[in-house]
Amino acid sequence: MEYTYYPGCSLEASGKGYDESLRFVFGALEQKLVELEDWNCCGATYYMSTKETTSLVISGRILALAEKYGHDILAPCSSCYTILYKTNHILKNNFIMKAKVDQALKKDNLRYNLDLKVRHPLEVLVNDIGIDSIASKAKISLDGIKIAPYYGCQIVRPDRGFDDKENPQMMDLLFAALGAENIYFPMKVRCCGGMLMTTYPDVALELNKKILESAYENAADLVLTTCPLCQINLEAYQNKINKKFKTDFHLPILFFTQALGFALGGTSKELGIQRSIIPFQLNEIVKGEAR
Amino acid sequence: MKKLFIKRKKEREIDVRNEDKLRTAFLLQVANIPGGESLKKCIQCGSCTGSCPVSYTMDITPREIIALFRAKDMKSILSSRTIWICASCYACTVRCPQGVQVTDILYALKRLALEQRIFPKRFPIYSLSKSFIFLANRYGRSYEPGLILAYFLRTNPFKLVGLIPLFIKLFFKGRIRLLPNKIKGTKTFSQILKEAEIMEMIVPIREA
Numbered sequence: 380m381e382y383t384y385y386p387g388c389s390l391e392a393s394g395k396g397y398d399e400s401l402r403f404v405f406g407a408l409e410q411k412l413v414e415l416e417d418w419n420c421c422g423a424t425y426y427m428s429t430k431e432t433t434s435l436v437i438s439g440r441i442l443a444l445a446e447k448y449g450h451d452i453l454a455p456c457s458s459c460y461t462i463l464y465k466t467n468h469i470l471k472n473n474f475i476m477k478a479k480v481d482q483a484l485k486k487d488n489l490r491y492n493l494d495l496k497v498r499h500p501l502e503v504l505v506n507d508i509g510i511d512s513i514a515s516k517a518k519i520s521l522d523g524i525k526i527a528p529y530y531g532c533q534i535v536r537p538d539r540g541f542d543d544k545e546n547p548q549m550m551d552l553l554f555a556a557l558g559a560e561n562i563y564f565p566m567k568v569r570c571c572g573g574m575l576m577t578t579y580p581d582v583a584l585e586l587n588k589k590i591l592e593s594a595y596e597n598a599a600d601l602v603l604t605t606c607p608l609c610q611i612n613l614e615a616y617q618n619k620i621n622k623k624f625k626t627d628f629h630l631p632i633l634f635f636t637q638a639l640g641f642a643l644g645g646t647s648k649e650l651g652i653q654r655s656i657i658p659f660q661l662n663e664i665v666k667g668e669a670r
Numbered sequence: 671m672k673k674l675f676i677k678r679k680k681e682r683e684i685d686v687r688n689e690d691k692l693r694t695a696f697l698l699q700v701a702n703i704p705g706g707e708s709l710k711k712c713i714q715c716g717s718c719t720g721s722c723p724v725s726y727t728m729d730i731t732p733r734e735i736i737a738l739f740r741a742k743d744m745k746s747i748l749s750s751r752t753i754w755i756c757a758s759c760y761a762c763t764v765r766c767p768q769g770v771q772v773t774d775i776l777y778a779l780k781r782l783a784l785e786q787r788i789f790p791k792r793f794p795i796y797s798l799s800k801s802f803i804f805l806a807n808r809y810g811r812s813y814e815p816g817l818i819l820a821y822f823l824r825t826n827p828f829k830l831v832g833l834i835p836l837f838i839k840l841f842f843k844g845r846i847r848l849l850p851n852k853i854k855g856t857k858t859f860s861q862i863l864k865e866a867e868i869m870e871m872i873v874p875i876r877e878a
Contacts, residue, residue: 388812388814388851393814393840393846395845396845417854419806419810419811420806424758425802426803426806428780428781429781429803430781431702431781432866433870436869437866440859472704473702473704476702479869480869482869483862483866483869484862485865486858486862487859487861487862532760533759533760536760536761536763536764537764538764568761570723570724570757575755578754578794579727579794582724586723586724615836654845
């Protein structure tokens, strides 16, 4: 199958490893990813919560461009995914907003015909490609590795309909099929605070501490995330959390595609794993042998 | 001599007459939310407050926001810390037994407060939003180092020093771009944005 790929701004910089590993995983599974040409920023929560129409217009531009490709659009970043999904939903349901957006997009001879599906790579991997098919292509078993699958907020909520909102299972099932052990992890959909890390750091550090604590106490080797913002909050601020709460966390935080790519035979460099700030070797954690 | 002492701008007082104006503006915002009318159905059970990961640090809980709206006290709502501390995790929206779109309602309140400029000076969220919008409009894409720089210059430049070690670490891992990535159509993009600004001001008239 072919998909239109919308990387989003984070995947160009701080989430580079997500971009590299996602491309590798889709390549290894023989799926085609075509990057959307000349994509712009989706506006994230900043626009949505300050200027609604403008937010809908700039994400409407992305949808209008992607529609020409004729395939579903994939947005790996949770924030982009939420905003694009929401925009799509509002434009389909509110004709006044649709008219406003059309009027603005006319300036660039663009028009969105409401014929596009916004999807997340995790859901595509599980629903379109299938866990069995992925497991059969795995080259390395993740045996003996204990993972904490962290879904974060915005991919399952408010109502995406692709997985349970309180206890999603997609990542759990996917990695269980690859041989990994899912730890008991009640914080899997708890919020990391997102941009509160910049605006109200005290609140965000507390939230992140709770998530890390839960993973640490249940003896996780790795925390897997689906969102570049969660990843950077959990990883880059671990030192600060350790200092503030007198804890001793050294948990590697990976994107789920990096661990998946590793199982599919990718090297650390291909998957961008060496970009982690917290030093660790995935090969050492994984005790399993080549299949 | 008097001229030397520049008087500080008084905080804009919201009087009772304004209350109706604020309510109307708020309800117009809510009308745009798919499923926004469910606001009426709130039964004050407090599931939203209980589900919220940050309610412990709010001055007014999400349930109280709706209670205060019913009690006609928009002033307290708009000047609360609550609407700004919300991290958009949607836990409240998902768990509400009545289908109230709590997060989207808080967004509507945020937009209203920004529109009415009801927030303290050097307010972090407003500054971050402004910085982000400035960059996104200029380049068509977000640019993280620029965003952080612009944000702290607007709020507290001294805090930038504390971020240097993290910046260096990320830089050597190849996770920071030194220059922003521009989109090709920046010219048409800004034309689109200009038109969007005009569209923003058009508010459909609805009968109350």
